[in-house]
Amino acid sequence: xxxxxxxxxxxxxxxxxxxxxxxxxxxxxxxxxxxxxxxxxxxxxxxxxxxxxxxxxxxxxxxxxxxxxxxxxxxxx
Amino acid sequence: xxxxxxxxxxxxxxxxxxxxxxxxxxxxxxxxxxxxxxxxxxxxxxxxxxxxxxxxxxxxxxxxxxxxxxxxxxxxxxxxxxxxxxxxxxxxxxxxxxxxxxxxxxxxxxxxxxxxxxxxxxxxxxxxxxxxxxxxxxxxxxxxxxxxxxxxxxxxxxxxxxxxxxxxxxxxxxxxxxxxxxxxxxxxxxxxxxxxxxxxxxxxxxxxxxxxxxxxxxxxxxxxxxxxxxxxxxxxxxxxxxxxxxxxxxxxxxxxxxxxxxxxxxxxxxxxxxxxxxxxxxxxxxxxxxxxxxxxxxxxxxxxxxxxxxxxxxxxxxxxxxxxxxxxxxxxxxxxxxxxxxxxxxxxxxxxxxxxxxxxxxxxxxxxxxxxxxxxxxxxxxxxxxxxxxxxxxxxxxxxxxxxxxxxxxxxxxxxxxxxxxxxxxxxxxxx
Amino acid sequence: xxxxxxxxxxxxxxxxxxxxxxxxxxxxxxxxxxxxxxxxxxxxxxxxxxxxxxxxxxxxxxxxxxxxxxxxxxxxxxxxxxxxxxxxxxxxxxxxxxxxxxxxxxxxxxxxxxxxxxxxxxxxxxxxxxxxxxxxxxxxx
Amino acid sequence: xxxxxxxxxxxxxxxxxxxxxxxxxxxxxxxxxxxxxxxxxxxxxxxxxxxxxxxxxxxxxxxxxxxxxxxxxxxxxxxxxxxxxxxxxxxxxxxxxxxxxxxxxxxxxxxxxxxxxxxxxxxxxxxxxxxxxxxxxxxxxxxxxxxxxxxxxxxxxxxxxxxxxxxxxxxxxxxxxxxxxxxxxxxxxxxxxxxxxxxxxxxxxxxxxxxxxxxxxxxxxxxxxxxxxxxxxxxxxxxxxxxxxxxxxxxxxxxxxxxxxxxxxxxxxxxxxxxxxxxxxxxxxxxxxxxxxxxxxxxxxxxxxxxxxxxxxxxxxxxxxxxxxxxxxxxxxxxxxxxxxxxxxxx
Numbered sequence: 001x002x003x004x005x006x007x008x009x010x011x012x013x014x015x016x017x018x019x020x021x022x023x024x025x026x027x028x029x030x031x032x033x034x035x036x037x038x039x040x041x042x043x044x045x046x047x048x049x050x051x052x053x054x055x056x057x058x059x060x061x062x063x064x065x066x067x068x069x070x071x072x073x074x075x076x077x
Numbered sequence: 078x079x080x081x082x083x084x085x086x087x088x089x090x091x092x093x094x095x096x097x098x099x100x101x102x103x104x105x106x107x108x109x110x111x112x113x114x115x116x117x118x119x120x121x122x123x124x125x126x127x128x129x130x131x132x133x134x135x136x137x138x139x140x141x142x143x144x145x146x147x148x149x150x151x152x153x154x155x156x157x158x159x160x161x162x163x164x165x166x167x168x169x170x171x172x173x174x175x176x177x178x179x180x181x182x183x184x185x186x187x188x189x190x191x192x193x194x195x196x197x198x199x200x201x202x203x204x205x206x207x208x209x210x211x212x213x214x215x216x217x218x219x220x221x222x223x224x225x226x227x228x229x230x231x232x233x234x235x236x237x238x239x240x241x242x243x244x245x246x247x248x249x250x251x252x253x254x255x256x257x258x259x260x261x262x263x264x265x266x267x268x269x270x271x272x273x274x275x276x277x278x279x280x281x282x283x284x285x286x287x288x289x290x291x292x293x294x295x296x297x298x299x300x301x302x303x304x305x306x307x308x309x310x311x312x313x314x315x316x317x318x319x320x321x322x323x324x325x326x327x328x329x330x331x332x333x334x335x336x337x338x339x340x341x342x343x344x345x346x347x348x349x350x351x352x353x354x355x356x357x358x359x360x361x362x363x364x365x366x367x368x369x370x371x372x373x374x375x376x377x378x379x380x381x382x383x384x385x386x387x388x389x390x391x392x393x394x395x396x397x398x399x400x401x402x403x404x405x406x407x408x409x410x411x412x413x414x415x416x417x418x419x420x421x422x423x424x425x426x427x428x429x430x431x432x433x434x435x436x437x438x439x440x441x442x443x444x445x446x447x448x449x450x451x452x453x454x455x456x457x458x459x460x461x462x463x464x465x466x467x468x469x470x471x472x473x474x475x476x477x478x479x480x481x482x483x484x485x486x487x488x489x490x491x492x493x494x495x496x497x498x499x500x501x502x503x504x505x506x507x508x509x
Numbered sequence: 510x511x512x513x514x515x516x517x518x519x520x521x522x523x524x525x526x527x528x529x530x531x532x533x534x535x536x537x538x539x540x541x542x543x544x545x546x547x548x549x550x551x552x553x554x555x556x557x558x559x560x561x562x563x564x565x566x567x568x569x570x571x572x573x574x575x576x577x578x579x580x581x582x583x584x585x586x587x588x589x590x591x592x593x594x595x596x597x598x599x600x601x602x603x604x605x606x607x608x609x610x611x612x613x614x615x616x617x618x619x620x621x622x623x624x625x626x627x628x629x630x631x632x633x634x635x636x637x638x639x640x641x642x643x644x645x646x647x648x649x650x
Numbered sequence: 651x652x653x654x655x656x657x658x659x660x661x662x663x664x665x666x667x668x669x670x671x672x673x674x675x676x677x678x679x680x681x682x683x684x685x686x687x688x689x690x691x692x693x694x695x696x697x698x699x700x701x702x703x704x705x706x707x708x709x710x711x712x713x714x715x716x717x718x719x720x721x722x723x724x725x726x727x728x729x730x731x732x733x734x735x736x737x738x739x740x741x742x743x744x745x746x747x748x749x750x751x752x753x754x755x756x757x758x759x760x761x762x763x764x765x766x767x768x769x770x771x772x773x774x775x776x777x778x779x780x781x782x783x784x785x786x787x788x789x790x791x792x793x794x795x796x797x798x799x800x801x802x803x804x805x806x807x808x809x810x811x812x813x814x815x816x817x818x819x820x821x822x823x824x825x826x827x828x829x830x831x832x833x834x835x836x837x838x839x840x841x842x843x844x845x846x847x848x849x850x851x852x853x854x855x856x857x858x859x860x861x862x863x864x865x866x867x868x869x870x871x872x873x874x875x876x877x878x879x880x881x882x883x884x885x886x887x888x889x890x891x892x893x894x895x896x897x898x899x900x901x902x903x904x905x906x907x908x909x910x911x912x913x914x915x916x917x918x919x920x921x922x923x924x925x926x927x928x929x930x931x932x933x934x935x936x937x938x939x940x941x942x943x944x945x946x947x948x949x950x951x952x953x954x955x956x957x958x959x960x961x962x963x964x965x966x967x968x969x970x971x972x973x974x975x976x977x978x979x980x981x982x983x984x985x986x987x988x989x990x991x992x993x994x995x996x997x
Contacts, residue, residue, distance in 0.1 A: 001883060001963070003864045004977035005992050008985050011867040012992040018560050018598065022996070028866035036560055036997050038930035039884070041937030050934075051942065058943045058993070062878070062953065065991045068869045190629065191622035192578060205830075226621070229628055230643055278847045289572055290636035291629060303636060326629075327573030341836035348837075353844045366571040366637035368600075369514065389847045391839050398570030398607060402600060419843040421835055424856065425610065430826035432610035436570055436603050438858045444846050445856040446839040449828040452611075491828070492575075502835025507855055508826045509814040557926065 002027040013061045015039060019074055029064040030074045033057060079263040080313035081174045083153070083256030087181040090131045090213045098254045103181060105215065105247060113246040114217075114239045123235035125222045130464045132184075132214040136199045137461035140216055143195030143495045144185040144325055145240050146209055146335040149178040149248035152317060160318040162299025163238070164245050171314035176251045182212045182335055183247060185240035186465040187219040189233050190292065195328035195495040196457070196487075203457045206497040208504060209335070216464050217243050230291055237323055241334070262313050262347050264356055267385070274355040278388035281357045282312070282342050283378055283411065283418075285403055287324045287331065287395040288363035294323035295332075295395075297361060303370075307362040307377035309385075312343045315359065324395070329451045329497040330423050332395050336496070341503045342391055342421070357385055362407065364400040371403050379410035393421040394500040397451070401436040412441040423448035423498035424508055428490065448498035449506040452490050459485030514566050514587070519638065522554050523583035527627040528634060531645035538638070539588060549608050551582040556601045562590030565597035569604035571633045574626065577611035580618075581630040585638065653697035653807045656725050657686045658735035658751055660744045664704040672743075674706035675713075676720045685796060689734065692800030697807055701728050707743040710751075717747075718754050725755055732807050733759075737766035737795045738773060740787040745773025752780040762806050766799045769821060777821040781806075784821050822857075872954075876990035879957035881980070884931065884938040884997040885923030885964040886914070895922045895964055903976040905983075909958040913942035923964050926997050938995055957989050 003026040005012040014027035017039050022030045033039035040054045057077060064075040086101045093104040107129035114120050114127065132138045152158045155173015158165025184197065197209045204210035219239060225232045265273060286295040288303035295302045297310070297320050310319060320337040343359070350356040362378045365371060382390055390411055394404045401422070408418050424434035424447055434450070467481060480489050491497045498506060519538035521528060524546045533540055543551065552569050559565050564587035572579070618626070635642035661671045663684040682690050683702040690699055703721055710717045725733060733755045735748035745767040752763035753776055766783035767773050774782060783802060785795040798819045805812060812818055814827040831838060838855070845852040870876045887895055887904050895904050911918075914935035921931040921938065936942045944956045961980045984992065 001881075001974065001977035002994050004974055005881070005981045005984070005994065006864040006867060008978070008981035009867060010981065010984055010989060010992050011870060012994055014994050014996065016996040018593070026863050027994075028864070033995070036557060037927045038937040039995055039997055040940045041930065041934060043930050043933070043937075051936075054936065054940050055943045055946070058940050058947070061993050062873055062947075065870045065878075065993075066873055069866045071866075072863075190625035191619065192574070192625060226624070227646070229625070230632070278844075280843065280847075287573075289633050291632035291642070293573060293633065324573075327575075331573070341834055342839065345834075345836040345840040349840050349844065354840075354847070366567050366633055368566060368568060368597075370637075371568070389843050391836075391843055393836075393839075396573045397575065398573070398604070399568040401570075402568060417843065417846045419839045419846065421839050422856070424826055425607070426826040427610045428612055431824060433606065433859055434826060434856060436607045437600070440858055442858055443854055444842050444852060445854045445858075446835045446842060447855045448835055450826045453828050499835070502837070502839050505830045505832065505834050506828060507814075507831045507835070507838075508828045509816045509822060509855065553926075 001025070011065055013064045015057065015061055023072055028069055028072050030072065031057060031061045031064055032074065032076065078172050078311045078313050079261060080171055080316055081259055081261050082316060083174060083176045084179040084258045085176055085251045085254050086257045087178050087213055089133070090181060090215055096250045098251055103178065103247070103250065105250065110243050110246050114242045117238050117242060119231065119235045120239045120242070123222055123225060123228065123232045124219050124239060126220045127239070128218045130216045130218070132199050132216055132464060134199060134211050134213070138199040138464060139460040140184055140186055140197040140214065140464045141195060141467065142186060142188060142193035142465055143197055143328065144187065144189065144236055145322055146333040146495065147183045147240050147244040148335050148338050149181070149183060149244045149251065150318065150338065151176050151248035151252045153252055157317065159245060159248060160241050160321060163296065163321060164241050167298055169314070170317035170319055171311045175317055176248070176254065176256060178248060178251050180213060182209060182214050183240055183244040184209065184214045184216045185219065185236055186216055187236070188466065189236060189325060190229060193325065194493055196493050197495050198457060198460065201458050201460070202455060203494055206491060206494045206506065208496050215243070215247065218465055233292060233323070233325070241321065262316070264312055264358060270355050270357060274351060277351070277353070277355040279357050279386060280346065280354040280389045280391070281382065281385060281387050282346055282359045283390050283392040283407060284359050284361050285392065285394050285400060285407065286320070286361055286363050287400065289366050289399060292325040293396070296321050296323055302361070302363050303365050305363060307360060307374050307381060309381065310359045310361050312347070312356070312359050315340055315343060320361070327397050327492065328495045329492045330396060330448065330500050332499070332501060333496065336499060336501055336503060341501050342393055346391070354389070357387065364396065364403045366399060371406055375403060375406035375410050378407045379414050382411050382416045383414040387416045389417045391419050391421065393502065397425060398436050405437040405439045405442060408442045409439045419444040419446065421446045421448065421500055421502045423500050424450045425452055426450045428452050428454055446502055447508050448500055448502065448504060449491065449508045451492045451498045455489060455491055457487040457489065514564070516638070518587045518589060519566060519585050520588045521583055521585050521634070522551055524548070524551050525581040525583055525627050525630045527631040528583055530650050531631060531648065532640065533650065535645065536640065548576055548580055548582045549605065551584060552601065552605050552608060555584040555586050556605060558586040559597045559601045562593045563587045564591050564594070565601055567634070567637045569601055570607060571637065572629060574629055575611055576608040577613055579626040579630065581626050583630055583634040652695055653731040654700045654728070655689070655697050655732045655734055656728055656730040657682065657689065657699045657702045658721065658733070658748065659684055659686070659702060659704055660747065661704060661706045666704065672706045672708035675709055676703055676705040676717055678703055678724050685737070685792060688792065688796035689800045692797050693804055697732065697804055700730060705747065707741070707747060710747040711743050714750070718751065721751055722754065722758055725761065726759055730761060732803060733761050733763045734799065734803055735763070735765040737783070737785045737792070737799060738771060739785055739789050739791060740768040740771055742772050745771035749773035749776040749780055749782065756780065764799060764803045764806065766795050774821060778824045781820050781823065783819050870991045874951055875954045877955045877957050877988060878944065878953050879984050879989040879992050880939055880941065880944065880960040881962070881992055882939050882960070882995045883963050884995055885921045886919055886931065886935050886939045886962050887922045889918055889920050891920070891922050895962065903980060904962040905959055905980065906962065907959055908941055911941060912945055914939060923997060938997060957987065
């Protein structure tokens with residue numbers, strides 16, 4: 001699905017826990033996330049900490065969007 | 078290894094006390110067939126009774142649920158006998174002379190499990206999809222003994238053996254009949270082949286066998302093929318029944334024993350042998366459930382292709398889902414050895430034809446022949462006569478709720494028809 | 510795809526009652542019996558394990574009985590994660606994709622038919638790991 | 651009584667002129683014009699072109715919305731049984747116009763459509779949406795293309811069963827159809843292998859699903875001016891799942907407005923995904939769709955704007971073909987809405 005968005009001419013970042021899957025589906029900008037049932041959160045943390053982590057991940061995703069890439073690239077957090 | 082097949086054309090089957098072939102008509106005594114089947118202890122133990130019928134092309138007849146289809150053959154010269162390791166001793170077959178009762182088959186039918194499938198229509202639209210509608214069928218319907226429910230393994234085995242025995246008995250009737258036509262098949266030793274056809278590409282047939290378990294098994298010289306390593310077999314051995322089917326599920330793309338005896342890839346490769354290619358041998362490999370087995374078996378397929386210095390290979394599949402993974406593993410690994418492949422499969426593209434057809438895929442599998450979309454829906458009209466039982470039509474593969482309509486027509490997917498989307502490339506059916 | 514697998518590492522995910530009935534306590538494997546789960550849900554459980562780095566030992570589409578016919582499924586994954594393997598991930602996620610393309614059927618099966626489906630799933634599982642299916646049946650609990 | 655057909659052609663085939671006249675606006679003419687004659691002849695009175703719409707290729711490209719609206723108006727007024735466009739052969743903009751206008755007529759008016767062009771024409775990108783006959787790469791192929799299109803068109807008008815692509819001559823459209831070949835599969839396999847071994851061309855009967863890669867788009871230059879949209883395959887939907895996005899095997903996608911939503915609450919949103927433990931996503935949907943954080947960054951001016959709509963599907967349950975089609979569809983919506991970049995989250 002990321003590929004169809006990319007094909008339409010819109011840069012897209014894929015935030016996904018299983019990055020090899022993301023590679024397989026053809027995403028170009030990839031940010032690894034925390035876990036399958038809660039990619040952008042961690043119920044073990046306090047709500048404040050959890051949101052801080054989410055913010056960090058989203059910032060990394062935005063950074064990926066502002067970075068030129070030539071090939072599939074994983075933006076480790 | 079050289080084998081001569083002598084074809085005895087059979088255009089009709091008649092029940093009679095005397096067993097003979099005369100003017101292309103087979104006269105056979107069902108009681109004698111029955112007695113021969115019951116000589117086996119397992120058949121005696123698990124089959125309560127057999128009933129017999131004949132179904133001819135064009136008749137308004139439906140046979141269901143079909144277990145296996147077998148062509149009667151008899152070995153008249155050379156070592157061994159038909160169905161080695163099962164009916165005959167385990168001697169290597171595939172050389173000498175074999176008589177074939179062509180134009181007919183033994184069809185075994187009757188319930189084994191409650192969702193047993195397989196329809197052969199002798200006329201109407203369904204007949205176009207099954208090759209067995211064009212044959213004169215000697216149908217054997219088996220009835221289990223009481224309490225067989227807890228012994229499905231044993232019962233399946235008994236019915237399998239019974240069918241092979243019936244075919245053996247009938248094949249024997251052709252022993253002293255002069256064939257209407259004969260044909261020779263020969264493959265050469267490695268060095269001989271290279272010397273005789275120095276400029277022709279060396280091609281083998283990678284034959285994948287269904288080997289997943291009960292009702293999903295194939296036997297080679299009597300050995301359960303899931304317990305085997307990928308190996309080499311002469312194509313002519315398969316013409317004498319070296320490979321038999323114990324596969325009863327997924328009617329449309331299971332390879333019956335008839336398919337193994339008349340393997341279309343073997344036939345097509347022999348037709349091209351010495352002209353456009355040098356047919357080297359068959360490589361038989363399995364389709365196991367355990368993933369490490371898949372890896373080992375496909376590694377071995379590729380290794381043997383390389384060892385035989387092949388230029389090309391045709392890979393055929395059997396069954397749905399799990400074997401797609403073996404098909405792609407084999408193809409990919411063989412291609413990576415520098416051996417070019419063409420593969421034969423069928424498709425499950427959904428009733429609307431829009432879904433992805435296979436459970437696995439790889440760009441190296443770039444030459445694919447398809448036996449059609451098994452999910453395509455077909456309406457089968459009511460037939461005047463049913464051999465077997467319709468009790469299970471509603472539960473067979475591809476049938477859906479209400480698939481047996483009150484007026485006797487059946488709405489179902491092609492899946493239910495025996496041999497409809499055969500993955501050895503037996504049929505003309507395809508899809509785009 | 511390299512793990513051979515020690516039976517101690519076999520975690521059998523199943524919704525088939527015949528599996529615990531015939532196999533419980535007769536080997537080193539662990540049986541996780543989920544009678545309430547559907548065929549698809551068993552695949553999803555296996556997928557989540559594979560995504561978490563567990564080895565997939567058996568093919569999730571074992572058997573030619575179609576996913577919209579049989580309600581039963583048994584899949585073996587590893588007890589311990591041995592590292593993420595893309596090939597396993599593809600096999601299991603493709604299997605769920607295949608499962609979804611079959612038209613669901615709301616058929617009511619008789620107990621006999623259900624038992625036959627159980628038997629097939631059980632024997633396929635036995636075949637995969639070399640468990641004597643017939644012996645298991647004769648010792649059924 | 652014969653079927654009524656409206657035909658769409660460009661300025662070149664209407665004999666108005668070449669590139670220098672490509673700017674002409676749509677024009678409606680009675681009866682057939684140019685290549686329409688060949689269709690009429692092939693139909694032998696069973697169907698007939700009642701109107702021909704002529705439009706310059708540049709005009710269509712530059713004023714697509716206007717051109718579409720005009721064509722739709724005329725076609726609607728005419729109430730034809732069928733709409734046919736081209737054939738466009740290798741003319742790129744003409745092919746694009748034929749495919750696009752056919753898709754529009756089919757969607758908006760529910761009238762069956764057909765076009766024809768060379769397989770590498772950019773317009774052929776729409777072949778899974780609009781039935782198109784494969785033609786030669788130049789107008790010299792008209793003699794073959796016109797009867798092929800006419801034949802298929804008439805079949806469609808009569809509501810006859812359409813066979814497989816290779817039988818009917820249309821480009822493969824992703825819908826698999828059975829048919830009987832002349833040779834059995836094993837013979838076809840041997841022929842194919844011999845061709846492959848000899849380095850001769852061969853055509854696979856089943857092309858493996860595309861492994862195509864799409865090249866990355868250029869990076870966003872200035873985040874503070876960019877509109878960012880959120881999409882997810884994690885199945886986040888408004889509470890109660892008003893559109894009934896299925897928990898598996900999803901047959902549609904969701905489009906939901908989040909204008910003014912500060913963060914996703916467990917009272918307002920939940921997941922429809924059947925493939926993972928929903929507890930965490932239901933307790934705090936921002937764990938899947940980070941609306942809270944992005945809204946914050948919008949306020950801080952870090953991003954220009956969080957797009958008013960998010961798009962949602964159910965990941966693994968969705969058939970591959972559907973997922974692709976959904977994304978392709980909403981990607982167009984995002985593009986039209988001026989979205990600069992997308993964050994897609996998956997579970």
